Amino acid sequence: MIRDITIGQYYPAQSRIHRLDPRVKIVCTLLFLVSLFIQNSLLGYVIATIYLGTVIRLSKVPLKYIVKGLKPIVILLLFTVVMNLFLTRNGDTLVHFWIFTITEGGLRTSVFMAIRLMYLVAGSSIMTFTTSPNGLTDGMEKLLHPLNKLNVPVHEVAMMMSIALRFIPILLEETDKIMKAQQARGADFESGNIIQRAKAMVPILVPLFVSAFRRANDLAMAMESRCYHGGEGRTKMKPLRYKGRDRIAYILTLIYLVVIFVVGRFVPFKLWIF
Amino acid sequence: MPTEMIQAEKLIYEYDKRDEEGNIIGSERAIDGVDIDVPAGSFVAILGHNGSGKSTLAKHMNAILVPTGGTMWVDGRDTKDPDELWNVRQTAGMVFQNPDNQIIGTVVEEDVGFGPENLGVSTDEIWQRVEESLKAVGMLDRRKDSPNKLSGGQKQRVAIAGVLAMEPKCIVLDEPTAMLDPNGRKEVIRAVEELRKKKNVTVILITHYMEEVIEADQVFVMDDGHIVMHGTPREIFSRVDELKSYRMDVPQVTMLAEALRKRGLNLPKGILRREELVEALCQLR
Numbered sequence: 001m002i003r004d005i006t007i008g009q010y011y012p013a014q015s016r017i018h019r020l021d022p023r024v025k026i027v028c029t030l031l032f033l034v035s036l037f038i039q040n041s042l043l044g045y046v047i048a049t050i051y052l053g054t055v056i057r058l059s060k061v062p063l064k065y066i067v068k069g070l071k072p073i074v075i076l077l078l079f080t081v082v083m084n085l086f087l088t089r090n091g092d093t094l095v096h097f098w099i100f101t102i103t104e105g106g107l108r109t110s111v112f113m114a115i116r117l118m119y120l121v122a123g124s125s126i127m128t129f130t131t132s133p134n135g136l137t138d139g140m141e142k143l144l145h146p147l148n149k150l151n152v153p154v155h156e157v158a159m160m161m162s163i164a165l166r167f168i169p170i171l172l173e174e175t176d177k178i179m180k181a182q183q184a185r186g187a188d189f190e191s192g193n194i195i196q197r198a199k200a201m202v203p204i205l206v207p208l209f210v211s212a213f214r215r216a217n218d219l220a221m222a223m224e225s226r227c228y229h230g231g232e233g234r235t236k237m238k239p240l241r242y243k244g245r246d247r248i249a250y251i252l253t254l255i256y257l258v259v260i261f262v263v264g265r266f267v268p269f270k271l272w273i274f
Numbered sequence: 275m276p277t278e279m280i281q282a283e284k285l286i287y288e289y290d291k292r293d294e295e296g297n298i299i300g301s302e303r304a305i306d307g308v309d310i311d312v313p314a315g316s317f318v319a320i321l322g323h324n325g326s327g328k329s330t331l332a333k334h335m336n337a338i339l340v341p342t343g344g345t346m347w348v349d350g351r352d353t354k355d356p357d358e359l360w361n362v363r364q365t366a367g368m369v370f371q372n373p374d375n376q377i378i379g380t381v382v383e384e385d386v387g388f389g390p391e392n393l394g395v396s397t398d399e400i401w402q403r404v405e406e407s408l409k410a411v412g413m414l415d416r417r418k419d420s421p422n423k424l425s426g427g428q429k430q431r432v433a434i435a436g437v438l439a440m441e442p443k444c445i446v447l448d449e450p451t452a453m454l455d456p457n458g459r460k461e462v463i464r465a466v467e468e469l470r471k472k473k474n475v476t477v478i479l480i481t482h483y484m485e486e487v488i489e490a491d492q493v494f495v496m497d498d499g500h501i502v503m504h505g506t507p508r509e510i511f512s513r514v515d516e517l518k519s520y521r522m523d524v525p526q527v528t529m530l531a532e533a534l535r536k537r538g539l540n541l542p543k544g545i546l547r548r549e550e551l552v553e554a555l556c557q558l559r
Contacts, residue, residue, distance in 0.1 A: 010380060012418060133380045166380045169422050218375035225336045225368040226378075226436065227360050227392040237387035237400045 009169065011129040017059035018130045021246040022139030028253040029127040035257050036116050036123075039264025042274045045115055047260045052119060052126075061129045069125040070118055077117055084110035091273070104273045111274070133165035135238070141231075142240050155231030163219065167212075174211060178204050279349055279444050279476045280312040280335055280366070286343030287330055304330040306499035307344070312492075314443065317470055317477045319487035319507075322496035323521040329371075331496070332448040332480045336368040349443055364393060367437030371449040373429035382424075382432055383408070383417040389440035400439075407435040410472065411465045427458025431465050438469070444476040445469070451483060459483070484511075484525045488546045495520060512544030527551050 017025070036048060056066060070077075090105020128136065141158040148154050179189065182203050189200050287305040290298045304327045312318045322328040333339040334346045337353040349365045351358040367389075370376045379385025383404050390400045408414040411431040421429055430450050437445055447466065451459040463486050470477050479486060487493050493510045495503035497520045503510055510517070514524050514532045524532070531545040531554070540558065545551050 010420065012381075012420065132384065134384045162380070163378065166378070170374055215372075215375050218370065218372055219378070221333075221338055222368075222370055222376035223378060223388075225338055225363055225370075226389040226440065227363050228388075229360065229392065233394045235391055235394050235396060235400065237384065237391055237397065237404070239397055 009128065010132050011061045011065060012132075013060045013130075015058060015060040015130065016245070017055060017126075019245065020130075020249055021240055021242055022131045022135040023143055023240060024242075024246045024249045025127050025131050026136070026139050026143060028249060029123055031253050031257050032123045033120060035260045036119055038261055040112055041264045041267075041269070042271055043267055043269050044260050044264030045112065047256070047263060048119060051256050051260075052123060055126055056122075059126060059130045061126065065129065066122050066125060070121055073117060073121055077114055080117060081110045081114050084113050108273050128165075133162045136165070137162035138236070138238070138240060155234075159231075167215065170215075171208065171212060175204060175208055178207050277350070278311045278347075279314040279316075280310070280478065281347045282308055282310040282331075282334070282341075282344065283346075284309065284344035285331070285334065285341050285346055287327075287334065287339060288342045303499050305334075305341075308496075308499070308501055310494060310501065312444075312476060312478060314476055315474055316491045317479070317489060318492045318494070319479045319481065319490040320494045320496060321482060321484070321487060321510075321522060322480075323482060326496040326520075327499040328480050328496045329448050332368070332446050332478070335366050335444075335446045335478065337362045338368075360393075364440055365442055366444045366446055367440055367442035369430065369433050369437055369445065369447045369450050371452050373426050373433060373453065376433050377421045377429060377436075380420060381417075382413065382419050382421060385421060385432060386417075386435045386439050389436055393440060403439040403441070404435075407438040408432075410438055410469060411435045412468075425458060426454045427461035430454065430458070430462045434462075434465060434469070438473070438475075442475065444478065446478045446480070448480045449482070450479075451481065451486065459486070482522070484523060484528075488525075495522065497521075507546060508544040510544075511546055 032048075032051065035051075056063065085102055085106050086100055088103060088106035088109050089101065090103050090109075092104050093101055094104060094107060095102040131139070137158040140161070141154055144152070144154045144158075179187075183189070187200060187203060189197065189204075192200070285305055285308040286303060288301045288303050291300045291302050293299050306327075308327075308331060310331075320328050320331065330339060334341060334353065335348060337348075337359055340354050346353045348362045351362050351365070353359075353362050377385050378388050386404045386407055387400050390403050395403065404417075405414065408417055411434050413428060413431050413435060416424065416428065416432075421432060424432065434445070434447075434450075445466075450466075451462050454462065466477060466479065467489060469475060479490065481487065488507050490507055493503070493505060493507050494501050495510065495517070502520060503513065503516065511524060511528050514528065517524055525546065527548050527550075528545055531541050531551050535541045535543070541551075541554050545554060
């Protein structure tokens with residue numbers, strides 16, 4: 001169950017999206033996220049769906065991987081939907097019973113909000129699926145390089161992120177192992193109320209933290225022994241250089257952004273309340 | 275002036291012992307007056323049970339630890355000299371025990387490239403080195419894979435390739451097989467032996483598995499921070515009782531030969547391999 005969290009995992013494949021420069025993927029992901037918020041209409045979401053669908057298709061990442069990545073946000077999603085559905089009072093009332101009122105505006109907001117949230121996660125996970133964490137941090141490092149002048153330790157932060165990403169699966173596996181070990185000793189994680197369950201987590205977290213620190217220590221030693229001394233004087237095995245396909249991706253995404261903005265704002269198209 | 279690849283003179287490593295509140299209550303010597311010479315191109319094994327100081331010694335060869343007394347030279351460089359730190363680390367590459375905790379990259383080839391990147395090697399040369407190193411340990415076909423998909427033995431081979439890519443003169447392996455299953459162990463030891471034959475690097479193998487040191491040119495046995503035995507594997511393994519007193523396990527074949535010898539069979543001392551024992555037994559008639 002715990003291993004189902006797929007966000008931040010690289011899915012190795014040979015595809016057009018995989019071959020793109022990481023900077024392109026980071027910037028385009030950001031633009032995609034922006035595009036979800038600059039409009040709020042049915043047509044806009046149709047265009048966003050086409051864009052996202054095309055990217056997923058091109059990336060050769062199986063759809064079920066992306067759906068799996070949505071699992072961790074199910075609760076947040078339900079919460080948002082329920083809140084928006086019942087608390088937004090806008091337009092005609094659709095349903096009314098006891099203290100609950102569902103209005104047109106509420107339904108509309110909650111549905112669009114759900115789509116937004118899902119696309120948000122799907123959009124960013126497609127980026128991490130198609131970019132090796134090293135590529136991702138390289139891209140970040142290069143994009144944020146100007147901040148170096150403001151004394152922001154860009155390289156160090158990028159390195160920390162890439163290491164964190166590498167250790168996610170290892171620590172998840174370890175959590176699983178510790179849970180099983182504690183269950184074998186009679187620990188109970190499934191019953192009781194929230195507080196009891198939270199308390200039951202302590203015997204998992206303590207060994208997990210201890211082992212994480214030990215790993216960090218080992219890793220630091222391994223890195224030092226391989227002459228790691230920060231970003232200074234470091235060369236790149238895979239230096240980033242924009243190629244023709246990267247420019248095309250930028251242009252296509254910009255066109256998409258303009259189209260979704262114009263269509264979402266200025267084309268009056270309504271289906272029932274949406 | 276030291277002439278050997280690795281040379282230690284009266285090496286001492288002391289650390290503070292603390293009580294539960296963190297107050298210093300004395301000091302402990304993990305290494306106590308160790309002298310060691312490792313000639314270039316040789317294969318040296320260091321044996322010892324847990325807590326004998328063998329890993330601490332290994333960490334001195336890579337300047338991860340700096341001696342509190344005595345001197346350690348790596349290829350003529352004093353490890354205490356901060357200006358030589360990166361040269362020392364490049365000369366003596368190190369492979370650690372836990373395969374998961376020493377792989378930095380998320381793709382095999384990126385991990386192997388990590389060392390050369392730090393050294394400031396040009397991009398084209400990094401690719402060349404990565405390819406060569408992966409080929410040398412037989413992992414070239416897994417270069418695009420995630421390390422998480424590899425077995426323990428394969429991960430250790432990748433770690434060895436990562437060190438090789440830095441073109442060290444000497445490789446220190448700190449219990450590289452301790453966390454592996456027997457198959458993984460064989461895999462790693464075979465890779466190390468291949469390397470030694472093909473690349474002529476100096477190999478220092480820290481281990482507590484006796485079987486792995488049979489091929490070594492020299493064996494050091496450590497106990498309680500001291501070097502207690504030194505010699506060729508044959509010399510060392512002929513002193514079965516002494517080895518046992520340092521809590522070391524002798525290879526099964528050697529044990530059997532020793533037991534037979536004590537019962538009056540006329541067998542030579544220090545038999546290391548099964549074939550040797552068979553041969554010696556057949557000679558008896």
